[in-house]
Amino acid sequence: MFKSTSWRIFVISGIFFAITIIPFSLFLANRFSHFAYSQMGTYNQDRIDEMAERIEYILDKLKWYSLNMFEDHAVQNWMYASADNLLQNASTMGVLTKYLSNEPYIESAYLFSIRKREVIDSKVGLLSFEEFADLPMLQRIERAPGNFLRYFDHRIGNNSYLALQLPSTPVQKKRDGYLVVLFDKKELQKHLISGDGRADTVLSIVDDQGKLILGEWDERIEETIDNIQTGLKQGSFELNRAEGEAFVNYARLKSPEWTIISVTEMKQFREKAGAFKTVIIVCSLLLLAALLLIAYWNSRRFVGPFRRLADQLQRKLGVKGENDYGVIEQGVVILRDHYPLIKTEYLRQWLLQGRLTDGARAAIVRESRLLDYDWLRLAVIKIDSYYEMSEQYDFVSRKLLKYAIGNIAEELLGRPERPIEVVDFGSDHLVVLVGAANSSPDPELTKELMELRRQVTRYVKLDVTIAKSTARRVHDDLRKVYDDMNELTLFKFVSGDDKIYIEQDFERYADLQAPIDAAVHETLIQTIRSGKEEKVLAMLDELFARLQTMNYSECQFQLKLLLFAIIKSFRKMTSIQSVEGIERHLWQFATLTDVREWLKEETGRIIRLLGDQKGFNRKGKLVREIIEYVRYHIHDPMLSVDEIADHIALSAKYVRQLFHDQYGMSLSNFILNERLGKVKELLEQTNMQVTDIAEQSGFQTKSHFFTAFKKATGMTPSQYRDSKAGERMRQTAGKSAN
Template sequence: MRKLLSRNHIRLYLWVGIVLTIIIVPFSLFLSNQFSKYAYSQMDLFNQDKIVRTASRTEFILNKLKAYGLNMYENRYIQEWLQLDRFDPLADMEALNTLTNFMSTEPFIQRAYMINLQTRQVFDSQTGVVTFDAFGDGPMLKKVQEQQPLFLQFFPHEVGGVSHLALIVLSTPAKKDNRGYLVLLLDNRALQNDLLDHNKELGTDILVLDEKGRNVLGGTESQSGIVTMLRGMKPASSGTPVIDIGGGQRLFVNSAPLPSQKWTVYSLTELKSFKSQAESFQRRIVGYSILLLVLLLAAALWNSRRTIKPFRNLAEQLQRKFNNDPAVPAGQVPIQDEYSILKHGIEQLSNRVDEMNVSLRDHHHMVKTEYMRQWLLQGRMSRTMRDGIAIATDLFDWEYLRLVVVKIESYHEFVDGYDFASRRLLKYAMCNIAEETVRGEGGALEAIDLAGDHIVFLIGLDCSEAEMKTLLETIKRHIRKYVRLNVVVAISDAKHREDDLRSVYDFVHELTLLKFISGSDRIYTENDYERYVQMMQPQSELKSVDKLLAAVKAGKKEQAALLLDELFSQLAAMKLSECKVQLTVMLFAIVKEFDKLSALQGVDGIDKQLARFPTLQDLRRWLEQELLDIMNRLNSRQGSDRKEKLAEEMIAYIDYHIHDPMLSAEDVAQHVSLSAKYVRQIFMETQNQPLSAYMLNRRIDKVKELLVTTTISVSDIGERSGFLTKSHFFTAFKKATGMTPNQYRQQHS
């Protein structure tokens, strides 16, 4: 093969050179031409934007001067002077002071007249009070006397060989008689310096023409020919108009209107310098492209001698790996066999890729589990969540679903008997039993484990409520037989898959507590709850029940005993029927608060339990012993090893519920049946950080993961990571990372 390379590498190099030349040279010419067109268009856009902003600023300044003139005209002293019917030196002095103050605060006003038609006097800001006969600006006086001024419109006016923009106040459309007028003469040079001359740095001249085509602002005497061309120029059918002013000079013409004045602002841009720069840049593009071509050809010439070597080495390595006879020296590999060796290696690699794809498909289960938890805890699905679940499960083949909660009885014994990993395996077995049973009936089931004392099933199956109960009884019987756990099962009515799943879950979870009241080992439905609503809302409530629960959590045995005495003294004063109802409520509150620790959870009905005790004192002693057992279980968790296990259980619970925006330290405390204060203390001792900080950091980590690995919108990521509001999400993320979510995604993508 080396000999083959030495014979053909020049031929290969020549072919590569021809191909590169054919590609690069035409492309560089095309690129330079496109750049020229783009540069011209950008210059046009830039000039148009510039002239529009200049027109807008000019319009603003002129309107401001109109308002200023009206304000001057309405001044009391100026009005008094304009309305005089006789000579008054005191009014002259007041008008002079007022006019001076006004003009000192507005640099664009160079001169002002006050014309009194009744006294036939003119107050000139430069010369003082003069009669009409002695007034030096006869054309302005004639314009005012003949009632010809337009309504608050500036017009060109020349005084002593100096051009001004003039404004007559108060002129009206109806040309009503006025006894006096205020005339403002603007400083055209100041206006031009402020509004127009800053464009000359960019090689652009600005002209302002009125409706008659007269130059009212900007320009020079040498541009009179250009003004004539602009006056007769017709709108261009496409693009920006270009005028030829002779001598090989061409100008881009952009324009913008001044609606209040019926004027037009024009910008004139020299093309010559820009065209030379564009052509110079085009030549540089072509030159650099040719240089690139030479460098590529040189690299191809150098690399052509090394092209075959890696393939040969690869073939030799593959032959040593796949050849059945290792005694054959690698250097003696026939040339014609190397192709088959490489082909065989590629086939082996393809097989490995297929195996990897199978492994990657297994990750769909993890994604599905994550989405199912989000759906349950947040209540509703986003589009991305729905698509992810639909890919991994056939649950969406059913429009209506049923939610089932399977709760493990005597959960404290379950926790004491198995470590965390074993508990997960047993729950996994329960999920498999349920899934196999439902799929055997032609339905679909997805299980959601929230790291607590229960598992949630979502079932899609077309059947009646009685048939569903029978199916769940079968699942319950199999769990008891194969996993050896007693469970309480509650089921919702058929719900549309777009309903709020979180509220359904909370309600069905409450249904599992009804076994403590009824003692019936059956499947609980939504209809069962209504039977006990009245029982759980007695006419009078026992006092101190909440204090008793707080004392048990705090491990205060003496205080708990005193509170029990107080509660049972209240019970002794009631009728028998009311006493039984109050006892039911009290015991139900204890079970609900300590369901993961209390042995009461396994009691088959409150009525049967109460029937065991002939007197209230017997019941009190039994209940006191149960509460002491609960407090002892809580105290046993205070050892260092036990604290570590509790911290692990808290962390697992947080990870499973991180999508829940309502997750709090109180929820974690309820999960481990401890007070929120003690839970925070344990977490701080074992993890060296506050519990709230850990939950926030886990949410931030979740956001980072989704930003980098997905294309989900930032707002959806914040909601999916458990942030309650967008403002809290953005503030917390910026504080933790120093950048916004979009900046983080761009930096780490």
């Protein structure tokens, strides 16, 4: 059984696939596990670093907001006032309440007056020092004010707050007043160190003493603090515990000197990674089974004919060999000296030299009836994918395939009244010489040639192009006829016509010529760079229409110039990576239409790659930054386009144009819309005075506020509030009725 080439190929292929796929699948599964593990650490670290930036930004913003509260004129006047002033007390309390209502992170605030020994508690009101309930804070203020403008932990009963004491620096040894802002830890924790709902991750913030500031606390956090290396801004390590492995990432904040810690359990991750590794191995085994089936089918389908050929050689010529290849090789050696082979060589010399010698005529007459006729026709059968076939098969295999084509030609075309001879020139084509009794047209021959092409495609799995000459006398110069028909088979590449080419087609083919200016290539390259895909496709259609007016050689030359220009301009983006590969790449196309369709896909892919290389839209990013800045400073009546332009380091003119182009409205209208949106929100959700709402929304004057609001809504602010209240009442009544 193993003398059969098909079985040997199947067994060898199976062994090769097994020793290749199984180790590779195990290696791939292992590498995936390591890669996923490293990616998880990288993802966690990026998340922690991003969280650190967000926390620093929010804490700095809260400091800035607290400073604005402290430096408010009403607050300063109250602290320095020496006598009771009920109006001043009420005004200060209102200012304090206004500031606190605009910042959700602030729980409450204390305003101390050392001179008057009074304190304003934002939740209670004006109190004397003796009436003030938060004694620890009062003691801190009176005895040791401590670090200014630095966050510290403060407890009131069972509740813990993050506190901030102002002013920013102790300029005077003894000040007349202080401001202490208490921040809600739960609110800060919810927005600053969100764990994205992951149950396997614990997030915490600790100070430089290892004391918990925000987040959760358990034994893993305590062990993690002991393993964090001092001096490093960020890092990661594994934490091995009796309960299982955990992955730790940490990052230090610049101000305050806190550390964010993330502890992620590895059990669930390892289970998922293990499951995916199993899937990879199972899929690899299924692939191995599929490849074995394909190898078996391929060996039986394509190598089986060689086995049958070897059997015929053994039966008819008595050839022996160790395997199929040895039998065929010995058969070729035996047949090399046979008269039919000598006849074929003389036919080849006849076509190449153009005329018959006496020795060649005698040999051909002995083996063929072709010279019994005064007329003959010449047909060239060109294998379209010969160069691709050359890479797949060796010389002997190619010889056998062409031998099969010749056998089909003899069966279809050969008749007692019409002898034929098939000549193999050893390259990409065969020549068929057909004897004829006269020079009259033979339409049956054209039909039979079309059937020949169909059967070659079906049984030999090769596409061929056939060109047929008119009848010529046997003593005519056949070399020119052979050259013309051989050249005519190349016409299919240019025209794309799927037919039997006749000699009349050569006259049209020989006149093709239309040189292309090099500037056309440069224009095409520039259009590709500009990303105008539709224009590129139109230019390619026009260019290939001109290529169809050239003969094969000129067309190939122009195609090589075009591909050279594209590769030179987009070397790292083309599927052809070198100039040397241009000619080999063109060999795989049977027609010029195939080249055009491939080049359309190639240029489209290059345009998309060029678009991807432009990366993130910087203009869009600038517009988002402008929007964020406006919404954050909407309460500031001095907010202007110039201030925004200074913030992002661009000119005001460019900022106006950029925002209008990207957002579709002017920046001034956007700011006005944001202010009006803030007004509507406060009118619907609060009981604040309309004038306070106007001030809170950043309107400089009342007249401008009322005019803009009336123009936008058709109502005054009071009418708008009343209408919304009425809607809520109607909705409530409707629900009660239901």
